[in-house]
Amino acid sequence: MRAPVGGLFRHVADLTVELARRGHAIGIVADSGSGDAATQDRLDSLATHASLGIHRLPIPRLLGMSDATTPLKIRRLARELDVSILHGHGAKGGFCARMARLGKSDPKALYTPHGGALHFDPRSLQGRLFMQIERLLLPASDAVVFESAYAKDVFADKVAVPRCPAPVIHNGLAPAEFEPVIPTDDAADFVYVGELRMLKGIDLLVEALAPLAAADGRPATLVMAGDGPDRNGLTARIEALGLSGRVTLAGVQPARQMFARGRCVVVPSRAESLPYIVLEAAAAGRPVIATRVGGIPEIFGPTADDLIASDEVEALRTAMADWLSDPSRHEAAAVRRLAFIRDRFSLRTMADQVESLYRQLAQ
Missing domain, CATH: 3.40.50.2000 (Glycogen Phosphorylase B;)
Known part of the structure; x- marks a missing residue:
């Protein structure tokens, strides 16, 4: 290599x-x-x-x-x-x-x-x-x-x-990666783990988050882990949207540790091959919102219909709003997804x- x-x-x-x-x-x-x-x-x-x-x-x-x-x-x-x-x-x-x-x-x-x-x-x-x-x-x-x-x-x-x-x-994935991860009591609504690059859809993610609110009326929150060439641009966009108090940039952190800091994993990529982050989130039993790119449908298996179009902020916002209003449906999909990948991946x-x-x- x-x-x-x-x-x-x-x-x-x-x-x-x-x-x-x-x-x-x-x-x-x-x-x-x-x-x-x-x-x-x-x-x-x-x-x-x-x-x-x-x-x-x-x-x-x-x-x-x-x-x-x-x-x-x-x-x-x-x-x-x-x-x-x-x-x-x-x-x-x-x-x-x-x-x-x-x-x-x-x-x-x-x-x-x-x-x-x-x-x-x-x-x-x-x-x-x-x-x-x-x-x-x-x-x-x-x-x-x-x-x-x-x-x-x-x-x-x-x-x-x-x-x-x-x-x-x-x-x-190794057996330990199939152990469930339970979000902490103070977890954000959404978590992103990956490179801070526009190719990964990070701009779409904060745009989609801006108008969203949880079921109790409070503004939806997001924690983002990672680093990359577009970090400064992302920071500027977060400030321009007035999201500084709702978006936390955590830097480079282990994926499983971050899964505990957010209730729903979001992977808004414009392009992928077979991303480990989707596999890891599914193995940890976490709900995942992801785009229909690359090999992600192969990981989603029987839940592939839940994947959304890439590079479309409205599609992403709709999926995130749906999770906020009905997390139980996404939790059920996560159970089915885990059963699908356990042996295959x-x-x-x-x-x-x-x-x-x-x-x-x-x-």
Whole structure:
């Protein structure tokens, strides 16, 4: 992988720990030139599970000279460590793993996009370039693994239909994450957890909140956890709407801790792949208001009709008002959603499917 952040790193970390627990030897390659003060700490936390080591090599975000040299270093590393599987995560991780595999029968190379290049507009020059690179690398792919059926469909539309095995293997959660979270007595009406980016619909959320009131007539409240490039713009909009006393910006906080600080989780995204935050909220038994984007309908399952249109403040406001007036209906939907995801989106199920694919390819 390139950068150990976000949902991609969460997936890699979970898979590393679980496969190591099952007796597999795992190594991690990550970019040496990016990250923050917490990057090495995140990687170090996996050191006891990565018996093949944690290796930092230059993996630029876009194109660079290292794209020619790093795959050769990975190929040499794979030979020295006698690995049977190279699993590239994200666009650049997938690029490096498959370039290292070119011209060799072993190790096998797998690729999980995690969105990656698929986020680029295929009509743009950059988008056309990246889609063409994806097409050229498909013959070097022994399998392409998708975290959602949505991602598989987008890949087929923008790149091609893989001729190699291309299973959908959903992200999974650990057993402790299925323990219920009960809101505190002073919890806000709504809680948002995620990046503070307009892509996540944070502007729509505060706009929708402004006129809303709870059943007892008091103004509805919201707590927002996270940070990001649009934090200052969000703060200015909150002040302009006169919501400073009703919206709390909590900074970066653990998701489950924040679920206790709000009675209903809101995910107003304009675009997503398969967001962990929706999975985590559903596993915690919390009511969730979310938009119909990406793979979220796959998580909502039998409650997918409750999803709302994206980028529409009125649709979001209506859903939030409905929860304020009748929370029992949303609580009942949360129970159905939890029953749906408990086995389908467990860490055990995810690891079982990945391990089975590895064994199939390594034979």
